[in-house]
Amino acid sequence: MIGRAALLLFGVAALLAVGLLGGALRGRPAGRRLVYGMTVVLCGSMAAAALGQLLDAPAAASVAWLPLGLPWQGAHFRLDALSAFFCFVVGVGGAAASLFAIGYGRHETAPGRVLPFYPLFLAAMNLVVLADDAFSFLFSWELMSLSSWALVMAHHQERDNAHAGYVYLVMASFGTLALLLGFGLLAAAGDYTFDAMRGAEHAPSTTLLVLALALLGAGSKAGIVPLHAWLPLAHPAAPSHVSALMSGVMTKVAVYGFIRIAFELGGEPQWASGFLVLLVGGITAVLGVLYALIQHDLKRLLAYHTVENIGIIFIGLGLALAFQSNGLPAAAALALTAALFHVLNHSVFKSLLFFGAGAVLAATGERDMERLGGLIHRMPKTAFAFLAGCIAISALPPLNGFVSEWLTFQAILQSPELPQWALKIMVPAVGAMLALSAALAAACFVKAYGISFLGRPRSDAARQARETDRFSLAAMFGLSGICLAAGILPGFVIDALAPAMQALLGARMPLQAGVDWLSIVPVAAGRSSYNGWLVFAFIALSASLAVLIIHRFASHARRRAPAWDCGSPDPDPATQYTAGSFAQPIRRVYGTWIFAAREVVEMPAPGSVAPARHREILRDLVWDRLYAPVAGAVEYASERLNVLQFLTIRRYLTLVFLALVTLLLVLAIWP
Amino acid sequence: MALMPDLLAQFLQMALVLVLAPLLTGFVRKLKARLLRRRGPSLTQPYRDLLRLLRKEVVLAENASWLFRAAPYLIFATTWVAAALVPTFATGLLYSWSADLIVIIALLGSARFLLALAGLDVGTSFGGIGSSREVMIASLAEPAMLLIAFTVALIAGSTQLSTVAAFMGSPDVGLRVSLGMAAIALVMVAIAENARIPVDNPATHLELTMVHEAMVLEYSGRHLAMIEFASHLKLLLYVSLIACLFAPWGLAEPGAGRGAMAAGVAAWLGKLAAGGALLAAFETATAKMRVFRVPEFLGAALMLGLLATLLMFVSKSL
Numbered sequence: 005m006i007g008r009a010a011l012l013l014f015g016v017a018a019l020l021a022v023g024l025l026g027g028a029l030r031g032r033p034a035g036r037r038l039v040y041g042m043t044v045v046l047c048g049s050m051a052a053a054a055l056g057q058l059l060d061a062p063a064a065a066s067v068a069w070l071p072l073g074l075p076w077q078g079a080h081f082r083l084d085a086l087s088a089f090f091c092f093v094v095g096v097g098g099a100a101a102s103l104f105a106i107g108y109g110r111h112e113t114a115p116g117r118v119l120p121f122y123p124l125f126l127a128a129m130n131l132v133v134l135a136d137d138a139f140s141f142l143f144s145w146e147l148m149s150l151s152s153w154a155l156v157m158a159h160h161q162e163r164d165n166a167h168a169g170y171v172y173l174v175m176a177s178f179g180t181l182a183l184l185l186g187f188g189l190l191a192a193a194g195d196y197t198f199d200a201m202r203g204a205e206h207a208p209s210t211t212l213l214v215l216a217l218a219l220l221g222a223g224s225k226a227g228i229v230p231l232h233a234w235l236p237l238a239h240p241a242a243p244s245h246v247s248a249l250m251s252g253v254m255t256k257v258a259v260y261g262f263i264r265i266a267f268e269l270g271g272e273p274q275w276a277s278g279f280l281v282l283l284v285g286g287i288t289a290v291l292g293v294l295y296a297l298i299q300h301d302l303k304r305l306l307a308y309h310t311v312e313n314i315g316i317i318f319i320g321l322g323l324a325l326a327f328q329s330n331g332l333p334a335a336a337a338l339a340l341t342a343a344l345f346h347v348l349n350h351s352v353f354k355s356l357l358f359f360g361a362g363a364v365l366a367a368t369g370e371r372d373m374e375r376l377g378g379l380i381h382r383m384p385k386t387a388f389a390f391l392a393g394c395i396a397i398s399a400l401p402p403l404n405g406f407v408s409e410w411l412t413f414q415a416i417l418q419s420p421e422l423p424q425w426a427l428k429i430m431v432p433a434v435g436a437m438l439a440l441s442a443a444l445a446a447a448c449f450v451k452a453y454g455i456s457f458l459g460r461p462r463s464d465a466a467r468q469a470r471e472t473d474r475f476s477l478a479a480m481f482g483l484s485g486i487c488l489a490a491g492i493l494p495g496f497v498i499d500a501l502a503p504a505m506q507a508l509l510g511a512r513m514p515l516q517a518g519v520d521w522l523s524i525v526p527v528a529a530g531r532s533s534y535n536g537w538l539v540f541a542f543i544a545l546s547a548s549l550a551v552l553i554i555h556r557f558a559s560h561a562r563r564r565a566p567a568w569d570c571g572s573p574d575p576d577p578a579t580q581y582t583a584g585s586f587a588q589p590i591r592r593v594y595g596t597w598i599f600a601a602r603e604v605v606e607m608p609a610p611g612s613v614a615p616a617r618h619r620e621i622l623r624d625l626v627w628d629r630l631y632a633p634v635a636g637a638v639e640y641a642s643e644r645l646n647v648l649q650f651l652t653i654r655r656y657l658t659l660v661f662l663a664l665v666t667l668l669l670v671l672a673i674w675p
Numbered sequence: 676m677a678l679m680p681d682l683l684a685q686f687l688q689m690a691l692v693l694v695l696a697p698l699l700t701g702f703v704r705k706l707k708a709r710l711l712r713r714r715g716p717s718l719t720q721p722y723r724d725l726l727r728l729l730r731k732e733v734v735l736a737e738n739a740s741w742l743f744r745a746a747p748y749l750i751f752a753t754t755w756v757a758a759a760l761v762p763t764f765a766t767g768l769l770y771s772w773s774a775d776l777i778v779i780i781a782l783l784g785s786a787r788f789l790l791a792l793a794g795l796d797v798g799t800s801f802g803g804i805g806s807s808r809e810v811m812i813a814s815l816a817e818p819a820m821l822l823i824a825f826t827v828a829l830i831a832g833s834t835q836l837s838t839v840a841a842f843m844g845s846p847d848v849g850l851r852v853s854l855g856m857a858a859i860a861l862v863m864v865a866i867a868e869n870a871r872i873p874v875d876n877p878a879t880h881l882e883l884t885m886v887h888e889a890m891v892l893e894y895s896g897r898h899l900a901m902i903e904f905a906s907h908l909k910l911l912l913y914v915s916l917i918a919c920l921f922a923p924w925g926l927a928e929p930g931a932g933r934g935a936m937a938a939g940v941a942a943w944l945g946k947l948a949a950g951g952a953l954l955a956a957f958e959t960a961t962a963k964m965r966v967f968r969v970p971e972f973l974g975a976a977l978m979l980g981l982l983a984t985l986l987m988f989v990s991k992s993l
Contacts, residue, residue, distance in 0.1 A: 377798065378738070378798070380740040380741075380742060380796075381738075381740060384741075391742070395785070395788065398784075398788060399781065400781060400784055400785040400788055401778060401781050401782055401785060406778075406781055410777055410778070410781075413777055413821070413825075414834070416825070417825065417828050417829060417834065419988075420829060420987060420988050420991065428988045428989065429985065429988070431988065432822075432825070432981065432984040432985045432987075432988050433981070433985075435821075435822070435825060435984065436818060436822055436977070436980075436981045436984070439817065439818035439821035439822060440814070440818040442817070442818075442821075443784075443813055443814045443815075443816075443817035443818050444814050446784060446787075446788050446810065446813070446814075446817075447810035447811070447813065447814050449788075450788060450791045450792055450795070450806060450810050451810075453792060454791070454792050454794075454795030454796075454806065455795070458740065458742065458792060458795045458796040458798070459738075459795055459796065459797070459798030459803075460738055460798035521773070523772065523773065529772070530833055530835065530838055531832065531833045531834065531835070531838075532775050532777075532828075532833060532834040532835060533772050533773070533775065533835070534773070534774060534775065534778055535772070535773035535774070538770065538773040539756065539773060539774055539778065539782070542752075542756045542759075542770075542773075543749070543752045543753055543756055544752075545752075546751075546752040546755050546756060547748045547749055547751070547752035550748050550751055550752060550901065551748050554729060554897050554901075558729035558730060558897055559729060559730050559731060559732055559733075559896065559897060560897075561731075561732030561733065561896075562732060562733045562735060563732055563733070563734050563735065564734075564735050564736075564737050565734050565735070565736065565737065566736065566737055567736035567737065567738065567797045567798070567799050567893060568734075568736070568799075568892060568893055569797075569799040569800065569801055569892070569893075570801055570892065573799065574800075577798065579799075579800050580798045580799070580800065580803060581795065581800060581802075581803020581804065581806070581807060585803065585807065586795075586803060586806070586807045587807075588807070589807055589808055589811035589966075589967075590810070590811050590814060592967065593811060593814075593815075593970045
């Protein structure tokens with residue numbers, strides 16, 4: 005009997021082989037269908053295998069060993085409940101993206117730059133989740149970064165993409181460096197397997213330092229503020245199915261890395277870690293959605309919105325750390341379940357939304373919302389699926405996004421029991437930030453959907469759009485179905501996640517399978533409960549009842565006429581609200597402080613025929629205050645050191661000698 | 676069939692909120708008119724308006740999509756479900772546990788999301804201005820509402836409205852600073868959410884500061900009737916919610932007999948009348964504010980909610 009970990013490794017090997025095949029067949033249309041078709045099958049079966057592990061043998065971990073990597077150690081792989089869950093997320097996301105790409109890939113101008121790297125990227129993400137020693141983990145992590153970088157650079161001729169790729173590469177190296185140092189601290193005894201790290205005792209100061217390094221390393225990949233700068237540049241630059249994978253899945257692999265280190269490898273959690281993660285999560289959630297609100301580029305808006313969702317996930321993780329450090333494992337299990345549920349949800353609806361944006365891009369050639377509009381008439385099916393994604397991501401019942409936010413709120417309500425004052429002040433503030441980000445997310449997606457899909461077309465491209473192909477539609481509708489299913493029957497998801505909680509925290513949420521009417525009860529029946537399908541059924545019933553009664557007994561006459569618009573409709577589509585004008589009130593309320601937003605109005609003098617102008621000036625303060633000074637310092641230092649490039653051989657030798665002497669002296673003095 | 680009485684009570688509540696919602700609006704309008712020394716329309720005018728709209732044909736803008744036509748029914752259904760989940764005359768109804776206070780807030784959020792989209796659908800400038808301002812107002816009102824929910828949930832140890840109402844009616848509550856703050860914040864949010872003065876003017880048309888009316892400008896006939904009905908329901912919901920949280924007296928307990936139920940209905944009617952009268956008096960005495968003063972108004976509600984929650988974290992007895 006072959007273990008499931010080994011089975012998944014075969015899947016990874018097969019994905020690598022598909023990558024080679026993709027390189028060979030890159031020029032032909034059949035190559036596209038073959039490569040993506042095979043990745044659909046492989047990702048689907050890997051997701052099924054992971055789900056089997058999660059449901060069948062949740063307590064037992066399946067291990068595998070390969071004679072690769074460090075010669076004295078080899079490569080260890082392990083599939084436990086946590087990695088099985090993330091394997092499932094990667095598998096579902098990968099299968100959906102590949103299905104979408106069977107149709108969408110037709111529009112690819114340079115398939116040779118995508119087909120070989122796409123399966124490699126999928127394989128690398130699976131490897132990160134499976135790795136059970138620091139070397140394999142970091143190797144797979146780098147493979148994931150580099151293969152996705154290659155995919156970001158697929159369209160390197162386009163403006164800004166080269167810059168995006170460069171920033172991505174710098175940030176990815178920084179993240180890996182932080183993780184490398186973290187693992188170095190954990191493997192003090194020289195044994196790099198995760199098993200040894202799990203067993204070792206870590207000093208509290210080491211634990212805290214490792215957590216900070218994991219937050220920097222995994223957090224920069226996940227996109228926490230202020231390390232998010234690369235994300236909204238790189239994610240939209242890739243082809244849309246890769247954007248979906250990067251935003252929906254790769255950020256989740258980063259979350260996996262953080263959970264693995266913070267909850268398992270890094271020793272006993274401390275309340276200070278919880279405080280730090282909560283702070284970062286809250287700021288990330290609010291800033292992410294505010295940035296998203298002022299974007300006009302549909303894909304960039306979605307990418308910024310990923311930052312917000314990562315913030316929500318980190319809020320759940322921070323709560324779990326805080327509870328666990330204070331010996332409240334049941335509350336910690338609730339918070340961690342909420343975070344993992346949101347991981348699943350976000351991977352589903354963010355992929356769905358990126359597919360929608362990709363379909364729009366393919367149909368119109370536009371990502372700029374100011375040039376879209378009216379697509380609900382021309383792409384009705386895409387519009388329907390995109391609407392489902394918008395409702396889900398805005399955390400509105402009865403879809404799935406609401407359930408995970410509701411669970412996070414329930415976890416926050418558990419926290420007055422925390423003894424530390426810093427946490428007592430922090431948690432309500434984070435609760436307020438979470439509530440604010442949920443409301444702003446709804447505003448953001450009213451804007452995204454309303455400007456792109458509703459209204460009248462703002463350009464010829466939008467006027468001539470056609471519905472997308474059936475593979476893309478199948479992928480979008482499949483994911484919408486998951487959004488609905490996870491939203492109305494969340495109890496099954498919570499129960500499936502329970503083994504991961506049990507392994508990490510030693511406690512789990514109450515079993516949901518036995519609750520009456522398939523409700524979910526996070527703590528106790530008297531405290532709170534939610535029944536998704538009943539709410540859904542009530543809404544569906546009363547809406548159908550209203551339609552039925554009105555159409556039966558009241559008027560059903562209908563007439564089409566020009567829009568009323570208070571009696572003065574203007575046929576020019578430029579008179580509609582634009583993305584910029586829609587966001588203006590919110591920008592005015594929040595932006596003056598966060599974006600240093602200014603509006604400059606130039607009115608010509610009376611009688612003058614010069615045009616009036618209105619300009620808005622927004623600044624990215626994170627970039628201005630953090631990245632620009634660092635970049636400036638690097639430039640300054642490199643200019644100062646430039647003289648070293650033009651020395652004579654004699655001076656070089658002197659330098660080498662001096663360096664050697666200094667190092668030896670340091671070694672001699674070091675205690 | 677032990678289930679039958681429970682089921683009946685639940686359906687009675689669903690029917691009662693539906694029947695009484697226009698009456699409450701009519702009552703507030705009548706009272707406002709009397710305070711302004713006008714005679715005002717009859718109490719049944721909202722029913723007549725609804726019936727008139729239902730009989731008329733729908734004039735759809737040429738550009739309107741299926742979303743525009745489906746939204747009124749969905750908005751109505753969502754608001755109705757939310758209103759039927761708030762304890763009005765009795766606690767512990769059959770389906771009250773299927774949604775707690777946070778779910779009710781989110782259901783209203785769903786309705787607003789659809790309404791804001793419908794406002795953008797035809798592609799007119801008025802629809803856009805309404806939607807844009809509505810989401811701006813909601814972006815402050817909804818978090819404030821959630822923080823109020825946090826406060827009462829922390830006091831009562833539950834987010835279930837039935838449990839909260841039972842706790843608020845018991846002597847364990849006492850006087851609390853946090854509860855007072857939450858009450859003030861909830862009233863402020865309720866005013867904003869129902870588009871009442873000073874945030875929005877429900878009686879206005881053709882005014883650049885309007886929000887709700889601008890969004891629904893393109894609606895007519897039965898669609899408009901559904902949206903009007905939903906806003907009547909929303910007003911009823913908020914008055915019932917305030918009553919259930921801060922004046923939970925006279926609510927029939929689970930399993931109570933017909934007499935207690937009848938007393939509960941009578942008490943609820945009294946509370947609705949009192950709430951409507953206060954609203955009318957307040958609206959008559961206040962002037963509408965500029966739209967960019969609204970964030971300050973709602974920001975105050977948000978801060979009150981945050982402070983109340985914070986106090987609950989500091990000490991359970993505050």
